[in-house]
Amino acid sequence: MIPPGLTASVFSQALAELRRIVGDEWVFTGEDVELYRDAYSPLWGEPDERLASAAVAPERVEQVQRIVRVANAYRLPLYTISTGRNLAYGGSAPVYSGSVVLDLKRMNRILEVSEPNAYALVEPGVSYFDLYRYIRERGLKLWIDTPDPGWGSPVGNALDHGAGYTPLPFRDHLDAHCGMEVVLADGEIVRTGMGALPTARTWQQFRYGIGPFMDGIFSQSNFGIVTKMGFWLYPQPEAFRAGTVKAVKHDDIIPFVEILASLMYSGTVNCHLGISSPVFNGPADAAFDALIATLDGGSAAEWDRYAAAHGKHFWETELHFYGPAKVIEAQWSHVQERFAAIPGIAFADGVSYRFPLTDEQISRVGDRVSLGIPSLGIYAGLLPQRGEPPSTGHMDFSPVLPMTGKAILEAHKVFTRTLREGDIEPKYGIVQSFHWRSFILFYGFPVTHDVETNKKIRATYQKMIRVAADHGWGVYRTHAAFMDSAVSTYSYNDHALHRLHERLKDALDPNGILAAGRYGIWPRHLRQDKPRRGQP
Numbered sequence: 001m002i003p004p005g006l007t008a009s010v011f012s013q014a015l016a017e018l019r020r021i022v023g024d025e026w027v028f029t030g031e032d033v034e035l036y037r038d039a040y041s042p043l044w045g046e047p048d049e050r051l052a053s054a055a056v057a058p059e060r061v062e063q064v065q066r067i068v069r070v071a072n073a074y075r076l077p078l079y080t081i082s083t084g085r086n087l088a089y090g091g092s093a094p095v096y097s098g099s100v101v102l103d104l105k106r107m108n109r110i111l112e113v114s115e116p117n118a119y120a121l122v123e124p125g126v127s128y129f130d131l132y133r134y135i136r137e138r139g140l141k142l143w144i145d146t147p148d149p150g151w152g153s154p155v156g157n158a159l160d161h162g163a164g165y166t167p168l169p170f171r172d173h174l175d176a177h178c179g180m181e182v183v184l185a186d187g188e189i190v191r192t193g194m195g196a197l198p199t200a201r202t203w204q205q206f207r208y209g210i211g212p213f214m215d216g217i218f219s220q221s222n223f224g225i226v227t228k229m230g231f232w233l234y235p236q237p238e239a240f241r242a243g244t245v246k247a248v249k250h251d252d253i254i255p256f257v258e259i260l261a262s263l264m265y266s267g268t269v270n271c272h273l274g275i276s277s278p279v280f281n282g283p284a285d286a287a288f289d290a291l292i293a294t295l296d297g298g299s300a301a302e303w304d305r306y307a308a309a310h311g312k313h314f315w316e317t318e319l320h321f322y323g324p325a326k327v328i329e330a331q332w333s334h335v336q337e338r339f340a341a342i343p344g345i346a347f348a349d350g351v352s353y354r355f356p357l358t359d360e361q362i363s364r365v366g367d368r369v370s371l372g373i374p375s376l377g378i379y380a381g382l383l384p385q386r387g388e389p390p391s392t393g394h395m396d397f398s399p400v401l402p403m404t405g406k407a408i409l410e411a412h413k414v415f416t417r418t419l420r421e422g423d424i425e426p427k428y429g430i431v432q433s434f435h436w437r438s439f440i441l442f443y444g445f446p447v448t449h450d451v452e453t454n455k456k457i458r459a460t461y462q463k464m465i466r467v468a469a470d471h472g473w474g475v476y477r478t479h480a481a482f483m484d485s486a487v488s489t490y491s492y493n494d495h496a497l498h499r500l501h502e503r504l505k506d507a508l509d510p511n512g513i514l515a516a517g518r519y520g521i522w523p524r525h526l527r528q529d530k531p532r533r534g535q536p
């Protein structure tokens with residue numbers, strides 16, 4: 001493949017220049033480029049599948065600067081990845097086919113870890129496993145926060161608004177960052193926040209520096225290449241305990257979330273949690289389908305009869321508490337007192353730990369990510385179960401919901417109906433709290449390598465984006481194939497926010513060399529094809 005707009009000979013001259021910068025072995029062409037394919041692409045094997053033309057892997061920031069200058073000279077489209085494990089959202093493939101992947105995996109230095117001030121400064125190629133091992137080998141009393149798969153990177157994950165499972169702010173990875181170094185499209189290096197002060201001593205401790213707070217514009221965007229990033233770490237807590245809360249009835253979710261939200265806003269509950277519904281998440285039967293298909297998606301009384309007939313309770317969540325052992329016991333008992341206001345509510349004690357754990361103890365921990373321990377166990381958990389149709393992976397559909405029981409009920413019914421109309425069986429459909437003040441309802445859309453099945457899956461995914469927006473729920477992140485559609489729903493005042501993104505793009509990257517199309521931001525010369533791109 002050759003980048004659009006370049007001839008084969010100009011492309012090979014550009015690659016020769018890249019080889020001079022990084023060395024022959026770090027420019028990948030031919031079959032090596034296959035490795036940058038998105039194994040979870042919903043466009044797999046179709047003409048619109050997003051494919052790279054080549055890849056280049058620099059080792060130092062000066063090489064990144066030189067690569068960017070070559071890209072400007074040749075109008076070579078680049079697509080930056082850190083560890084490139086963004087499966088479910090595009091993998092390591094570019095959004096714009098023909099781009100050269102700028103693979104930062106070799107920039108993998110852990111530049112600083114401060115135990116007393118609980119932060120780390122890392123390069124993009126540092127993985128969660130790397131940072132975890134570094135801390136553990138030195139016996140530092142610090143935790144990292146990791147997303148489910150530990151082979152990704154703090155930098156790449158945070159820049160896509162990724163999240164993990166320990167308390168806030170640590171699990172909201174962009175929120176827990178402090179300070180960036182960025183190479184702009186013209187090759188200039190910028191340090192944000194206190195990093196702009198040449199003698200800075202608080203780059204990883206005070207985010208704002210002086211003047212406009214710039215960091216956010218480098219996330220879910222294509223305005224720069226982040227080459228260093230600071231993260232706040234969680235000082236190792238003394239203890240952990242888990243407890244489960246179960247509610248019986250359909251309408252219990254209203255007081256359930258009211259109580260939960262007040263506990264969360266006041267800081268008594270500060271953990272990641274998932275609210276699952278054995279009814280909505282269970283296997284559907286004819287009675288289930290009949291209720292969902294009604295105009296209001298089934299009344300409370302009808303659903304309660306359904307749940308009772310199937311021997312199911314309606315809602316449950318597992319809460320985690322971290323901190324001094326005495327304090328977390330008091331928190332858990334306070335939580336139980338508050339939830340006791342709901343008739344029929346049930347509680348169960350879960351696991352508890354004292355830290356640090358030995359390697360042997362860790363080997364027996366089931367839910368490692370809740371303790372900030374990276375793992376790849378999630379992949380085994382998502383393998384198709386017996387009877388499930390085969391799939392090669394999944395895409396997350398992830399609308400942001402207000403923290404109310406009413407929204408949870410409405411969203412479950414609206415989306416379940418759309419999924420069933422499209423004949424899609426999601427891998428999961430769980431409300432989760434990754435952020436301070438909102439929930440996300442995650443549906444795992446299966447993807448396959450079969451073109452016809454994928455077409456069906458895409459049609460429903462596309463419809464879900466529209467249905468969500470019609471109800472006031474925007475998605476927080478999406479697969480590369482749906483970025484244009486998702487961004488187009490954020491349309492207040494004739495898409496003023498998106499037009500602002502385009503104005504920034506034109507100012508910062510006038511040749512449009514960086515990550516064309518990421519989150520719907522296309523360089524000026526590619527904007528004319530936009531309407532077509534909105535229909536994957």
Ligand SMILES: Cc1cc2nc3c(=O)[nH]c(=O)nc-3n(C[C@H](O)[C@H](O)[C@H](O)COP(=O)(O)OP(=O)(O)OC[C@H]3O[C@@H](n4cnc5c(N)ncnc54)[C@H](O)[C@@H]3O)c2cc1C
Pocket residue numbers: 080081082083084085086087088089090091092104124146147148149151152153154155156157159160161162163164224225226227378379382515518
């Ligand atoms: C089974 C499964 C479970 C998952 N669970 C989670 C989860 O719990 N939480 C979660 O957040 N995600 C989850 N994901 C999604 C994804 O795997 C992770 O978010 C992963 O960490 C992203 O890959 P990465 O860290 O290698 O980022 P990358 O792929 O390196 O980066 C992601 C994107 O950010 C941009 N980018 C990266 N680096 C730079 C840079 N230096 N400068 C500018 N732009 C850059 C690029 O556009 C890139 O495509 C899951 C996926 C799967 C398949």
